[in-house]
Amino acid sequence: MQAIALASGDGLAGPDAPRARKEATVVLSFVLNSMIEYDPKLRVRKPIMKVPAFVSEIVCYEPGQQTATHHHPVQDELWVVLEGHGEIWVGEERLPVEPTSMIYIPAGVRHGLAASPDSRLVLLFIKSPGIPEAATFGVGNAAAAPVGNTPPVSGQKLRVEVTDVQAEARDVVHVELRAPGGGELPPFEPGAHLAIDLPNGMIRHYSLANDWRERDRYVVGVARAAQGRGGSLFVHQALRRGMTLTINPPRNGFALDTSASSYLFLAGGIGITPILAMIRWCAANHRPWRLAYAVRSAQRAAFLETLAGLGGGSVHLHADDREARVFDPGPWLAGTPPGEQVYCCGPAPMMAAVKAAASHRDARTVHFEYFAAPADEQQARQASAKAFTIELRRSARSLDVPADKTILDILEKNGIPVVTSCREGTCRTCETVVCEGEVEHRDYCLTPQEQENGHTMMVCVSRAKGERLVLDL
Numbered sequence: 001m002q003a004i005a006l007a008s009g010d011g012l013a014g015p016d017a018p019r020a021r022k023e024a025t026v027v028l029s030f031v032l033n034s035m036i037e038y039d040p041k042l043r044v045r046k047p048i049m050k051v052p053a054f055v056s057e058i059v060c061y062e063p064g065q066q067t068a069t070h071h072h073p074v075q076d077e078l079w080v081v082l083e084g085h086g087e088i089w090v091g092e093e094r095l096p097v098e099p100t101s102m103i104y105i106p107a108g109v110r111h112g113l114a115a116s117p118d119s120r121l122v123l124l125f126i127k128s129p130g131i132p133e134a135a136t137f138g139v140g141n142a143a144a145a146p147v148g149n150t151p152p153v154s155g156q157k158l159r160v161e162v163t164d165v166q167a168e169a170r171d172v173v174h175v176e177l178r179a180p181g182g183g184e185l186p187p188f189e190p191g192a193h194l195a196i197d198l199p200n201g202m203i204r205h206y207s208l209a210n211d212w213r214e215r216d217r218y219v220v221g222v223a224r225a226a227q228g229r230g231g232s233l234f235v236h237q238a239l240r241r242g243m244t245l246t247i248n249p250p251r252n253g254f255a256l257d258t259s260a261s262s263y264l265f266l267a268g269g270i271g272i273t274p275i276l277a278m279i280r281w282c283a284a285n286h287r288p289w290r291l292a293y294a295v296r297s298a299q300r301a302a303f304l305e306t307l308a309g310l311g312g313g314s315v316h317l318h319a320d321d322r323e324a325r326v327f328d329p330g331p332w333l334a335g336t337p338p339g340e341q342v343y344c345c346g347p348a349p350m351m352a353a354v355k356a357a358a359s360h361r362d363a364r365t366v367h368f369e370y371f372a373a374p375a376d377e378q379q380a381r382q383a384s385a386k387a388f389t390i391e392l393r394r395s396a397r398s399l400d401v402p403a404d405k406t407i408l409d410i411l412e413k414n415g416i417p418v419v420t421s422c423r424e425g426t427c428r429t430c431e432t433v434v435c436e437g438e439v440e441h442r443d444y445c446l447t448p449q450e451q452e453n454g455h456t457m458m459v460c461v462s463r464a465k466g467e468r469l470v471l472d473l
């Protein structure tokens with residue numbers, strides 16, 4: 001296999017650089033066969049070129065090795081299979097790949113891949129743009145500064161400025177964030193959320209409410225939770241226009257199925273935030289939608305004016321105090337037409353009621369976004385927990401996890417760093433790649449398909465089904 005590139009010699013990267021023959025001042029030739037190398041412990045990645053236009057790498061997998069589900073907020077990606085067989089997943093789709101398969105992954109789309117259990121796999125990756133995001137998202141060691149209007153970055157994070165904080169309803173504010181000095185932000189899809197590092201040291205996750213086509217700002221809704229852990233109180237009491245925050249690029253664990261014939265949205269309280277972004281998409285794409293929006297009192301209903309301006313659907317506002325009862329989702333779910341997708345986001349009791357009322361439906365048509373884990377479910381699960389062992393592949397350590405401890409407890413006790421936020425399985429911050437073993441998923445953020453795949457787990461809550469798990473730590 002030989003690749004010839006027109007480039008500056010400065011773009012050559014990686015340990016195999018000397019093997020490339022410089023045939024003229026701007027022509028580089030690579031013998032890719034000579035770069036193929038396997039490691040039974042982990043896939044082998046070798047950078048080929050890093051230039052402003054693109055990054056390219058060769059990646060070699062032993063049978064069964066994989067790249068966990070991830071996405072690149074601003075990079076499009078092209079995968080070319082050079083040797084072997086495997087499987088890729090793009091969103092919920094799974095596709096077999098074989099030599100000469102070429103796969104295009106647009107920026108922002110979640111994807112991953114695995115070599116077949118009986119085949120090695122060699123891929124050529126080409127990602128564009130090259131150096132700016134390579135520096136942002138840890139591909140290779142590119143050290144270029146952000147260019148043009150790309151927002152300033154630090155590691156995997158972005159710096160943004162608070163450009164607006166306004167009351168939307170009683171105890172609800174919307175917060176607008178922009179790149180300092182203007183410019184484009186990484187794209188997002190309806191249902192996505194941001195992880196925000198608050199100046200009080202907390203990481204908090206907030207759903208995006210604005211139009212997914214806006215590239216110059218993010219808008220999140222934040223409800224004041226007096227009994228919460230302090231994140232929303234900080235936002236309400238101390239966050240001001242002009243402050244600079246650090247955020248993670250948007251992630252989406254509540255993606256909208258854009259192929260549905262119609263949509264039923266069930267929102268409770270601040271759960272309206274991701275639902276609003278979804279309704280914006282429906283209105284823009286002329287898809288019929290219905291919204292039942294439940295709040296404790298009408299004064300707490302946020303974004304009502306915006307909702308009223310979005311065509312193609314209807315809004316039913318349920319205020320507990322006005323109707324002297326809590327919202328009953330039963331009638332809404334009893335007659336949902338085939339082809340309709342249901343999306344629900346709200347407090348735990350409402351989610352439980354929707355789950356029960358939708359039990360007759362195909363589970364693939366009902367989607368939930370949790371912002372707190374249901375306490376009773378967690379307690380019931382804890383009672384049945386068993387002890388098991390974790391093996392940490394990269395650290396070459398083996399640790400016991402007693403029945404009354406989580407994997408996260410044990411990792412922290414043994415000084416193994418894991419980034420966390422919610423610590424109750426709702427935010428996806430502690431997602432960890434599983435190399436071997438079956439997982440008993442106890443999270444509220446992976447999709448049913450992702451849980452079934454078992455490629456990753458939330459170590460703050462999930463456990464082993466058997467006696468042993470091997471983790472990529």
Ligand code: FES
Nearest residue numbers: 421423428430460
């Ligand atoms: S820390 Fe939020 S899912 Fe584990």
